[in-house]
Amino acid sequence: MVHDGDCVAIFNSIHRVMKAEKILKEQGMPILLIPAPRALNADCGLALRYVLADRPRVEMQLAEAGLVAEEIYEKRAGGYVRLDARPGEAPDA
Template sequence: MMAAAKNGCHPSGSYVAIFFSIHYVLKAEQLLKGGNIALDVVPVPREISGDCGMAITFAPAELAKVQGILASAGIAIARIFCKEAEGVFREIPWKTDS
């Protein structure tokens, strides 16, 4: 079973990664683009958090590559959500060490 399916995110959906600061978002964007990951930097959806901030969205098939690139640079992801439908987000288990 594919990781995306196991976590309940349809391959045609998208992941939304939340970081601990805007500095990490900007650094992650730079690194992921350098790794040829298709992404968008977007405001954190209100359904996820009322706080202001930015997040990165990417395809479920890219999760392992995203994790590898960011881990090698020491950039921690705070939380990852699957966008299941417009306005519908579900947090997914993604940490391998906890």
């Protein structure tokens, strides 16, 4: 379940989302592999969930591994708001 204030990271393949999960779990990050919410378009059907406060660390760890999420959303008031990439970063192609 995704709660308000949680982030949901979408990747463009099952391999990338599972690699991201492995990298973050190895770093002790409190993330969870979840079925992608129906409201979000995720080709692979899976996503990573984590709290908004962990977003900078999650993105830093993934960027260092050369693995950037295609899209990141925050759950707010029953809906999802797409978060922009940080300056100088671009989503995966």
